[in-house]
Structure formats: C-alpha cells, structure tokens
Amino acid sequence: xxxxxxxxxxxxxxxxxxxxxxxxxxxxxxxPPLGKFLSPFQGFWNNLEPDDVTDSDPLTLRGxxxxxTVVYDTLAIPHIFASNDMDVYxxxxxxxxxxxxxxMEFMTHAAAGRVSEIIGAGPDGVILDYDRGQRRLGMVxxxxxxxxxxxxxxxEMIMVEKYTEGVNAYIASLSYESLPFEYKLLDYRPEPWTAxxxxxxxxxxxxxxxxxxKDMEMTNSLKLFGADTVDLLYPDREDVGDPIVDHPGNxxxxxxxxxxxxxxxxxxxxxxxxxxxxxxxxGSNNWALSGQRTASGHPLLxxxxxxxxxxxAIWYAIQLHTPNISVIGAALPGVPGIVIGSTDSLAWSxxxxxxxxxxxxxxxFQDARRxxxxxxxxxxxxxxxxxxxxxxxxxxxxxxxxxxxxxPIPYDDHYHPDDNxxxxxxxxxxxxxSHDLAGIYKLNRAKNLKAFDDALQTxxxxxxxxxVASTKGDIGMRIAGRFPVRRxxxxxxxxxxxxxxxxxxxFIPAEDQIASLNPARGFESSANQYPVDSTYPxxxxxxxxxxxxxxxxxxxxxxMTAATPGDMMxxxxxxxxxxxxxxxxxxxxxLDAKSIPEEGRRIAQSLSEWDRMNTPDQTMPIYFxxxxxxxxxxxxxxxxxxxxxxxxxxxxxxxxxxxxQPTLSFFDRQATPEKEQAGDILRQSxxxxxxxxxxxxxxxxxxxxxxxxxxxxxxxxxxxxxxLSESVMGGGSADAINALSRNHGPSWRMVVSxxxxxxxxxxxxxxxQSGNAGSFYYNNLIPSWEQGRLYELQMLxxxxxxxxxxxxxxxxxxx
Amino acid sequence: xxxxxxxIAIVITAHLLGLFLPWYACAAVAFIAGYFLKSSQNFLAGFxxxxxxWTFNAWMADLDSSSxxxxxxxQLLGVGSAGMVYVLTAVVGGLVGGFATMSGAMxxxxx
Numbered sequence: 035x036x037x038x039x040x041x042x043x044x045x046x047x048x049x050x051x052x053x054x055x056x057x058x059x060x061x062x063x064x065x066p067p068l069g070k071f072l073s074p075f076q077g078f079w080n081n082l083e084p085d086d087v088t089d090s091d092p093l094t095l096r097g098x099x100x101x102x103t104v105v106y107d108t109l110a111i112p113h114i115f116a117s118n119d120m121d122v123y124x125x126x127x128x129x130x131x132x133x134x135x136x137x138m139e140f141m142t143h144a145a146a147g148r149v150s151e152i153i154g155a156g157p158d159g160v161i162l163d164y165d166r167g168q169r170r171l172g173m174v175x176x177x178x179x180x181x182x183x184x185x186x187x188x189x190e191m192i193m194v195e196k197y198t199e200g201v202n203a204y205i206a207s208l209s210y211e212s213l214p215f216e217y218k219l220l221d222y223r224p225e226p227w228t229a230x231x232x233x234x235x236x237x238x239x240x241x242x243x244x245x246x247x248k249d250m251e252m253t254n255s256l257k258l259f260g261a262d263t264v265d266l267l268y269p270d271r272e273d274v275g276d277p278i279v280d281h282p283g284n285x286x287x288x289x290x291x292x293x294x295x296x297x298x299x300x301x302x303x304x305x306x307x308x309x310x311x312x313x314x315x316x317g318s319n320n321w322a323l324s325g326q327r328t329a330s331g332h333p334l335l336x337x338x339x340x341x342x343x344x345x346x347a348i349w350y351a352i353q354l355h356t357p358n359i360s361v362i363g364a365a366l367p368g369v370p371g372i373v374i375g376s377t378d379s380l381a382w383s384x385x386x387x388x389x390x391x392x393x394x395x396x397x398x399f400q401d402a403r404r405x406x407x408x409x410x411x412x413x414x415x416x417x418x419x420x421x422x423x424x425x426x427x428x429x430x431x432x433x434x435x436x437x438x439x440x441x442p443i444p445y446d447d448h449y450h451p452d453d454n455x456x457x458x459x460x461x462x463x464x465x466x467x468s469h470d471l472a473g474i475y476k477l478n479r480a481k482n483l484k485a486f487d488d489a490l491q492t493x494x495x496x497x498x499x500x501x502v503a504s505t506k507g508d509i510g511m512r513i514a515g516r517f518p519v520r521r522x523x524x525x526x527x528x529x530x531x532x533x534x535x536x537x538x539x540x541f542i543p544a545e546d547q548i549a550s551l552n553p554a555r556g557f558e559s560s561a562n563q564y565p566v567d568s569t570y571p572x573x574x575x576x577x578x579x580x581x582x583x584x585x586x587x588x589x590x591x592x593x594m595t596a597a598t599p600g601d602m603m604x605x606x607x608x609x610x611x612x613x614x615x616x617x618x619x620x621x622x623x624x625l626d627a628k629s630i631p632e633e634g635r636r637i638a639q640s641l642s643e644w645d646r647m648n649t650p651d652q653t654m655p656i657y658f659x660x661x662x663x664x665x666x667x668x669x670x671x672x673x674x675x676x677x678x679x680x681x682x683x684x685x686x687x688x689x690x691x692x693x694x695q696p697t698l699s700f701f702d703r704q705a706t707p708e709k710e711q712a713g714d715i716l717r718q719s720x721x722x723x724x725x726x727x728x729x730x731x732x733x734x735x736x737x738x739x740x741x742x743x744x745x746x747x748x749x750x751x752x753x754x755x756x757x758l759s760e761s762v763m764g765g766g767s768a769d770a771i772n773a774l775s776r777n778h779g780p781s782w783r784m785v786v787s788x789x790x791x792x793x794x795x796x797x798x799x800x801x802x803q804s805g806n807a808g809s810f811y812y813n814n815l816i817p818s819w820e821q822g823r824l825y826e827l828q829m830l831x832x833x834x835x836x837x838x839x840x841x842x843x844x845x846x847x848x849x
Numbered sequence: 850x851x852x853x854x855x856x857i858a859i860v861i862t863a864h865l866l867g868l869f870l871p872w873y874a875c876a877a878v879a880f881i882a883g884y885f886l887k888s889s890q891n892f893l894a895g896f897x898x899x900x901x902x903w904t905f906n907a908w909m910a911d912l913d914s915s916s917x918x919x920x921x922x923x924q925l926l927g928v929g930s931a932g933m934v935y936v937l938t939a940v941v942g943g944l945v946g947g948f949a950t951m952s953g954a955m956x957x958x959x960x
Contacts, residue, residue, distance in 0.1 A: 073872035074906035084913035757924030808918035
C-alpha cells in the first residue's frame with residue numbers, strides 16, 4: 035500500500051515537472067512552459083531590469099581586433115568608439131542584438147515568410163498564408179540577389195560580415211535565463227545571424243515603402259470607364275502645385291524616351307482578394323533651412339519619417355566613431371550603419387519617393403505544367419522553386435513557385451486563384467541586385483554635399499527623397515533610387531509579358547535624377563508629394579502623391595526668417611489641417627438649413643468656427659474626419675461595390691471633382707432612385723457623420739468625445755499582443771504635419787543644427803532603446819515623442835567626454 | 850522543529866542551486882530534504898519553502914525595476930493583476946516543492 039502511495043506521489047511529481055517544462059496549446063492559445071517561465075531564477079522575472087544599470091563587466095570577444103569602448107548615455111543610447119571599421123560594425127551588431135535581438139530576428143522571419151515556424155499556421159492558416167505570400171512576392175529571391183551583389187563590394191562585405199559576427203557573439207553568450215522575453219513567452223531560441231538576414235531587412239523596408247501599385251485596379255478602370263474617365267479620376271499628376279523640386283526648364287534627358295507602350299488588357303474582370311497595401315498614412319516629412327532663414331545664420335535640418343507604429347520601435351539610436359567616422363542617428367536593428375542622422379558636418383533625413391516601381395506582366399504558358407512561357411515567339415523555360423515551411427505544431431508544408439524571366443508568379447491555382455493577377459509575373463525594382471549599403475557606408479562618412487551626391491550614385495532601393503544640410507552652409511534635396519525610364523502610361527496598367535519590349539529598357543541615369551542645391555527660396559522640403567515641375571522629361575507615375583502636408587510645410591517655412599531648433603520641433607507638431615481649411619467653407623455652404631436637423635446645424639456652425647487644428651482635446655476633427663470618410667464612401671459607391679478590383683480616387687481628387695464637377699455621374703448614388711449631385715452627397719454624408727458620432731458616444735459612455743479618444747492611437751507590439759503594446763494620447767492626422775493616425779505616425783523625430791563649430795542634434799521616437807518589456811528603456815521615450823519635446827543627443831568626440839553623462843560604459847576587447 | 854529545519858534547508862539549498870541549475874533542480878532538493886529531514890508535514894514544508902523562495906526572488910527582481918512586466922504577463926496569461934502572477938509563481942513552485950518533498954519522505958518510510 036505504501037509502495038503505491040509512493041509511486042503515485044513520485045508519478046505526480048515527475049508528471050508535474052514535465053507538464054510545467056512544456057509548452058501547451060490550450061483552446062488555440064499557446065501557454066509557455068510555466069515552470070521555466072515563472073521561475074525567478076531563469077524565467078520572465080529574470081527579464082526585469084534594474085532601473086539604475088551600473089558599470090558592466092568588461093567583455094572579451096573573439097573577432098574583435100582592438101579595444102572598443104561603448105558609452106551608454108542617460109537615454110541608453112550607445113556611443114561606440116573603435117579604432118577601425120571592422121570593430122565598429124562588430125560592436126554595432128553586438129550592442130544592437132543586446133537590446134533588440136528578438137525584434138531583429140522576428141522581422142527577418144517576417145520578411146522571409148517564416149513566421150509560421152514561430153507561431154504556427156494561425157487561425158484559418160492566415161500566418162502560413164502570409165508566409166507563402168512573402169516567398170511568392172520574391173522577398174528571399176530579392177535578398178539573395180542583394181547578397182550576391184554585396185560580395186562584390188569590399189565596404190559592404192566588411193559592414194555585413196562584422197555586424198553578423200557581432201550579433202552572433204551576443205547570441206552565443208545567451209542561456210535560457212538571459213533570452214529576451216518573447217523567446218521565453220513563445221518557447222523557442224534564436225538561430226545564428228547571417229548576412230542574408232541583413233539583406234532581408236533592407237528588402238523588408240523596401241517592401242513597406244515601395245512595393246505598392248494599383249496596376250490591376252487601373253486596368254479594370256480603363257476597361258470599365260475608358261481612358262478619359264481614368265485620367266479624370268486618377269491623374270498621374272494632381273493639380274496641387276509645390277513639387278519637391280521646382281526648376282522649370284533646367285532638366286535634360288540623357289536617355290531617349292519612347293513615346294508609348296502597348297497595353298495588355300486581361301480578357302476578364304474577376305473578383306479578387308488584394309495584397310495588403312501600405313496604409314496611405316505612410317508618408318514622411320523632411321526639410322532643410324538655409325542660414326538666411328535661421329536665427330543662428332546656419333542651416334537647420336528636420337526629419338520625421340512616418341511608418342507603422344510598432345514596439346520595439348523600428349529605429350535604434352546609436353553613434354559610431356572611429357578615426358574616419360563620426361556619425362549619429364537612427365539605425366535599423368539588423369542593418370549595419372546609420373540610415374537617418376548626421377556626421378560631424380552633414381545631416382540628412384528621408385521621405386518616401388512614392389514612385390511606381392512595380393509591374394505585372396500577363397504570361398502565356400505553353401501548357402498547364404508551366405515549364406515554358408512565351409517570349410518574343412519562343413518558348414522559354416521557367417524555373418520552379420520548391421519552398422519549405424516548417425510550420426510549428428504542424429507537418430511541413432511545401433509550395434512550388436514558378437519564376438519567369440520577369441519575376442515570380444505570386445498568384446496561381448495554388449495561391450489565391452481568385453486574384454485578378456492569377457498567372458501574372460511580378461516585377462519589382464528591389465528584386466534586382468543593388469548596392470544600397472554602399473550608399474549608407476559613404477553617407478555615414480560624408481563631409482560635404484559633393485560627398486553626399488557621390489554616396490547616392492549607386493543607391494537603389496528603397497527610393498527616397500533625401501534632404502541634406504551641411505556645416506559649410508549648403509542645403510539640398512536629392513531623389514535617389516533606381517527608377518526605370520518609363521514610356522507614357524507604362525506602369526499604370528498591367529503589361530504584356532510575351533514581348534521583351536514591354537520590359538524596363540533603361541534606368542534614369544544619376545545625372546538626370548531630380549536634385550536641387552541651395553535654392554533661392556532658402557529651404558528644401560518634401561512630404562511625399564509630386565517630385566518635380568512639369569518640364570522634367572521622364573514620365574512619372576505612382577499609386578498616390580501627398581496633397582496637403584507638403585503645402586502646409588512650405589507655407590510655414592516661407593514665413594520663417596529667424597528659425598530656431600525649437601521652431602522646427604514645433605512645426606513637426608503642427609496640427610493644422612489644410613484639407614479642412616481649403617474645403618470646409620464650400621462644403622458647409624452646401625448644407626442648407628432646411629435639410630439638416632437642429633443638432634447638425636449647431637455642429638455645422640462649430641465647424642465653420644473651428645481653428646482647423648487637430649489638437650487632442652477638440653471634437654471638431656472627429657466630425658470633419660467622419661464627414662470626409664462618408665463623402666468618399668457615397669461618392670465612389672460604384673467603385674467599392676463593383677465586383678472587380680478597383681481603386682477609389684484620392685481624397686484630393688474627390689473633393690476637387692465634387693467642387694468643380696458637381697453633376698458628374700459618379701455622384702449619383704446607385705442605391706437610390708433619385709439623381710444625386712455633389713450637394714446631395716455632402717448633405718447626406720454630413721448627416722451620416724453626425725449619426726456616427728452619436729453612436730460612438732453611446733458605445734463609449736466612459737470616454738469624453740475628444741479627437742485623441744476617438745482616434746485611439748496605438749503602438750502595437752510586433753506580435754500584436756495587447757498587453758505588450760502601448761496606448762498614445764495625441765493629436766494630428768494624416769494630412770497634418772504631425773501625421774499621427776491610429777496605427778501610423780512619425781517613427782523618428784529629429785532636428786539638427788549645422789553649426790561651424792559642430793552639429794547639434796535633437797531627437798526622440800515612439801518607444802525606447804531596449805526591446806525588453808521588463809526594462810525602463812522599453813517605452814521611456816514615448817511621452818517626449820507624444821509632446822514633441824526632443825532630447826538633445828550628444829555627438830561625443832571621445833569616450834571621456836561622454837563619461838560625465840554616461841549611464842555606464844562597456845569595454846570590449848579581444849580574447 | 851524538524852518542520853522548520855526542513856523548510857529552511859530547502860529554501861537555502863534550492864536558492865543556491867537555482868542560481869546555476871535548471872528550474873526543476875528545486876524538486877531534487879525538496880526530494881532529498883523530504884528523505885533526510887522528514888517532518889510531520891512534508892508537503893506543506895516543501896510547498897511553503899519553494900513558494901516563499903520563488904516569491905521572494907521574484908519580488909527582489911521587481912523591487913529594483915519600475916517596469917510593469919509582471920502586469921503585462923498577468924494580462925498575457927489572463928490572470929488579471931500583477932499580484933496574481935505572484936500567486937501563480939508561488940503555486941507553481943510550491944506544488945513542485947510540495948510533491949517532491951512528500952515523495953522523498955515516503956521513500957524514507959519504505960526503508
């Protein structure tokens with residue numbers, strides 16, 4: 035009897051240990067191994083970091099040449115002092131991994147279509163579907179091309195190889211107890227870092243910025259409505275004014291430009307599911323003021339790139355210093371070098387160039403085996419690539435992707451066969467090999483505008499508008515990237531993939547690219563608007579260009595004669611809605627008192643008195659935003675309700691057409707027997723907006739009706755786990771300079787004063803240096819970012835200069 | 850008295866071994882203490898020893914940090930408050946300690 039009791043007790047003990055040492059999936063939600071996870075010796079409690087970090091022990095690491103000193107300042111920003119390039123990139127890899135390893139690895143998995151290895155196939159297989167999509171869009175294919183190119187460039191090789199060694203030195207030091215929190219939560223371990231992962235992260239950035247297109251939507255519009263309507267609804271160039279560079283008559287074309295391109299219209303219009311499209315909220319601002327407009331007499335540069343708001347944040351602040359480099363700014367975790375920032379004599383910031391760098395080609399396969407496709411009368415072999423997906427808690431999944439000379443076939447009978455682009459080949463500029471890191475390498479060493487221009491000669495992707503200013507007093511703008519020389523209408527619609535002549539024939543040479551230096555107006559600026567005046571010889575098309583923010587920036591900059599860094603910070607936080615200002619008067623004039631209920635009349639009165647500011651505690655921005663949303667829905671009902679893939683015209687074009695062509699047939703609502711015109715659309719959408727606000731009030735009885743509560747901005751954790759995410763109180767809107775919407779906004783705020791005695795930089799971003807939710811530095815920058823109070827970042831000349839401000843210093847030396 | 854000796858022995862040894870052995874080393878410690886220091890309340894001694902040890906160490910880590918990680922973990926595990934994560938930690942460690950001590954004590958009885 036006692037034996038049985040003993041055995042039962044032993045069995046219970048061992049069973050309990052095994053149970054608590056294993057990961058379980060209970061009703062679809064994964065539970066970490068609770069014993070391991072909750073043990074204060076190894077589990078998540080170990081990820082709680084003391085606030086006051088003191089000096090850490092010196093490190094000896096294999097792969098380091100000479101001694102490296104890393105000074106962590108009070109914001110936990112590392113300032114790396116090394117004696118050569120190899121050591122500085124080694125150390126960048128090491129310290130970045132120390133703060134952000136989980137994020138770096140997760141983002142490479144997301145880029146490479148490997149998320150399902152970590153979190154499984156997901157509900158209804160959505161995660162596996164996403165992974166397959168990434169491979170089918172050629173993300174790994176693109177990264178492999180980048181890696182091949184990289185091997186031919188000495189500078190890029192050093193950057194990537196040493197960075198990789200640094201990351202791996204950190205990974206090698208990890209035991210279960212020191213793993214980042216998310217590894218413990220999901221119960222897996224990091225794999226070795228590779229050069230391919232660096233390339234994948236660059237491609238991931240390119241994907242969020244320049245993989246957007248509306249070729250199929252445009253093709254369908256062309257078939258349904260004809261060419262005139264297409265030009266009316268989707269002009270390549272909206273009548274906005276204020277291009278990024280305005281130099282009429284100063285452009286030349288060193289490449290001949292053919293007139294037109296034959297179109298390849300698909301026979302059928304089919305209903306489909308679209309690719310995830312970057313939110314139109316993704317945009318950015320940058321500007322540079324020459325000394326004639328600043329209080330100090332020296333240039334000021336400002337930049338706030340807008341991206342999805344994620345935590346851990348997309349940027350990591352860092353200073354790199356060797357006898358040859360002194361550069362500080364924002365780096366992408368996982369990529370060596372600094373993407374936005376300042377050397378000791380030149381500062382730059384970027385915005386997205388928006389250009390169309392994607393095409394879809396209709397393919398004719400020889401037969402269902404898809405082993406050959408037609409090209410200039412010949413049957414050319416395809417390449418079939420079998421992709422493996424090691425899905426967690428699931429057997430391995432395989433997927434065959436067909437590659438043509440044009441690129442991969444993302445959609446076919448095995449992947450979203452109902453997509454209109456079924457059997458179309460996908461061509462993306464970032465599929466091609468290019469030397470993007472070499473650009474960053476040179477930029478991080480640039481001392482003057484000549485070196486800056488030289489750095490961007492080979493820069494390909496993602497294409498960007500670079501604003502620049504130097505301590506010599508110069509300011510400039512350069513739109514850098516690999517842009518195909520397009521024929522008129524090329525890239526707007528799908529193309530014929532049976533003829534080589536449909537392809538890109540050449541790229542715009544660097545000397546013809548859009549650039550400007552020290553313009554008479556005394557400032558440069560860009561905010562994703564149309565890039566250039568109408569005399570630029572090359573054809574330009576895009577999914578959309580920005581129409582409001584850019585003009586507000588220029589209006590404000592024109593009024594400045596003695597600008598200070600504080601004025602720049604204030605301008606980044608500007609909440610003025612130019613869209614409201616130029617449209618509300620005529621929109622309100624359409625609301626005749628008889629047709630609007632009493633409550634609506636009061637709101638209309640308040641709207642007319644509204645100062646057009648999207649500040650956090652106002653209510654008018656809510657009514658205006660909902661009014662615009664309903665105007666778009668009612669105006670383009672035939673587009674949203676059509677059974678084919680179509681794109682709504684932009685808000686700018688919609689409002690312009692409502693104002694100037696009120697009887698346009700599109701404004702007649704399909705669902706009603708009456709014949710509506712613009713005025714009816716505006717009245718009906720206004721009433722709908724008022725109803726929506728009342729509904730919101732009922733659904734949120736505990737919340738005040740304010741813009742910030744309504745907008746409900748969130749910084750989501752990369753795993754989309756609410757408890758690890760952050761909620762933000764803030765104003766702004768997509769058309770205001772402070773372009774803070776629900777999930778998008780300024781991902782980095784920076785102001786640099788380029789003084790002859792040296793640069794001064796102020797910056798902040800939505801997050802913190804540490805990716806560890808158990809650290810004070812996980813979210814400590816969020817309040818300053820919300821309020822636009824930037825911290826001064828010190829560009830340190832040597833480690834001793836920094837020691838007085840230092841949190842602690844890390845010494846790294848060779849074994 | 851034996852109860853207190855057993856309790857203290859488990860707390861101290863499990864703490865020392867916990868610093869460099871996997872989390873389940875506490876079960877081995879508790880098992881041995883159940884065998885050699887058998888008391889009248891073995892399960893309770895083992896449960897309390899590991900529960901107190903784990904809670905105390907968790908609390909020490911929490912004390913030095915202003916981070917809200919315990920609350921975030923509570924929400925992730927669906928247990929509501931940071932306090933409940935302490936309770937869960939204590940119960941998980943305690944159960945392992947309690948059963949292991951009880952098993953050790955039962956083995957002793959066999960001889």
